[in-house]
Amino acid sequence: MTTFRELGVHPEICDALERGGITTPFAIQEMTLSVALMGTDLIGQARTGTGKTLAFGIPVLQRSVSPKDPDYAELPQGKPQALIVAPTRELALQVSSDLTLASADRGLRVLTVYGGVGYEPQLEALEAGVDVVVGTPGRLIDLANRKSLDLSHVHAVVLDEADEMLDLGFLPDVEKLMRMTPETRQTMLFSATMPAAIVSLARTYMRHPMNIRAESSYENATVPATAQFIYQCHDLDKPEIIGRLLQAEDADKFIVFTRTKRQAQRVADDLAERGFAASPLHGDMAQVAREKALAKFREDKIRVLVATDVAARGIDVRGVSHVINYTCPEDDKTYVHRIGRTGRAGATGIAITLVDWQDLHRWKLINKALDLPFDEPLETYSTSEHLFHDQGIAPGTKGRIADPKPVEKKEPRERSGDRAPRNRNRNRTRTRSRGGEVVAEVKTTESGEKQVEKVESSAGSGSGSSSSRNRRRRRSRGGGGGQGGGQQGAGQNSQGGSAPAGH
Ligand SMILES: Nc1ncnc2c1ncn2[C@@H]1O[C@H](COP(=O)(O)OP(=O)(O)OP(=O)(O)O)[C@@H](O)[C@H]1O
């Protein structure tokens, strides 16, 4: 097996990596290192969690001159020698930390330049002299405009998550930054997803780039060791489903991705109220709070991070057993990156996507783009036997581990007009319909909790007279008529009555 040393990596970097438990190069590192160490431009594509950071990080560090080195005297003193750009602050911090680890013995000064925090520490560090700058575009441009950051001497520019950096949102800023750097620079672009259009655009910023892929085709963009499940479910049932999943056999840490910041907040609050240590992570939070949430998640002080796409790319946290898409992701790329937060560096992972009825079309597009076999997601409830079976949830498990909080008097409610005041009519039942057909009942229990129950669709509206209890029993016993029957039925649910609806 090839070693980092055989690939020409500096012994000081090899030693530092070894101390961090990194001894054998991963595929993308083996494929790119010898090329990148020569200063060649390259586009590197490899699946999520397969070591792209060091694939660009090692050459950046090795081709920078250490202040310990006699040659350092010939450089413009203290000016950045390399620039790495990332789409989010948390990712910039993480890349910096990986580089700091790898350069521990080289004495290179790595600085993270990012927004949402004070200018002073960054200005002071730049003043004192830095060698490698890792940053997000806004603050980088800001500091460059103030003449505090001089990018005119960098030998290398890296765009991590390059397809995102070259997408419309970031492109003008990235172009500005590129123009501040020398034309003779080495340019390296890395991502797990590199659509052809972005590759052609990228080439205009590069000189004879090599295109290196660690796998042969885009259709395998997802990590094979991550088991994927797609369930069609009701919005109101999702917290209960997640609460049950959190008690599944191999459940460790979870990242739950939501569509909006408000939803992230709400779901995190809901899960916390159910007794699970959860925290939101989204762009409306103060930067200090964002970093604190991620730090607590890394340190196992919380188990669930409920995040917007701010955490979709690049973030590497050990022990993430599950990624849950609370709603269908925007597109195939977002899906690939989100679920890539689990199953990293050879670990296995579970990715569960909860698709609402109105998002079914969107899901089908993703399914097709990635050539996945989940064209018809199974209709799924927190009580569905196949959910318990697929996910290794013990029979009888409920989606909460703490007693419900006493019902509050005043209640700011998520969707106004969607429900009657809670104090009246507490034991209510109301129905949800799809195209006029009743598909589920939403019941509010004594404790104020909502339960979503499927209504047998074959029975149509004529089943009005049968009580909900009968319906429940019929479903958990037979699994018969409907599509709810799940895969191989023989699992733990065969004892019958195993997945009651709770109440
Ligand atoms: N050669 C190696 N041996 C062991 N672990 C490694 C090696 N290279 C990287 N790792 C570890 O693998 C994990 C994933 O690496 P990294 O974050 O660079 O992945 P990535 O390819 O950038 O993923 P993403 O596409 O999600 O950004 C990290 O925890 C990293 O420390």
Ligand SMILES: [Mg+2]
């Ligand atoms: Mg990465």
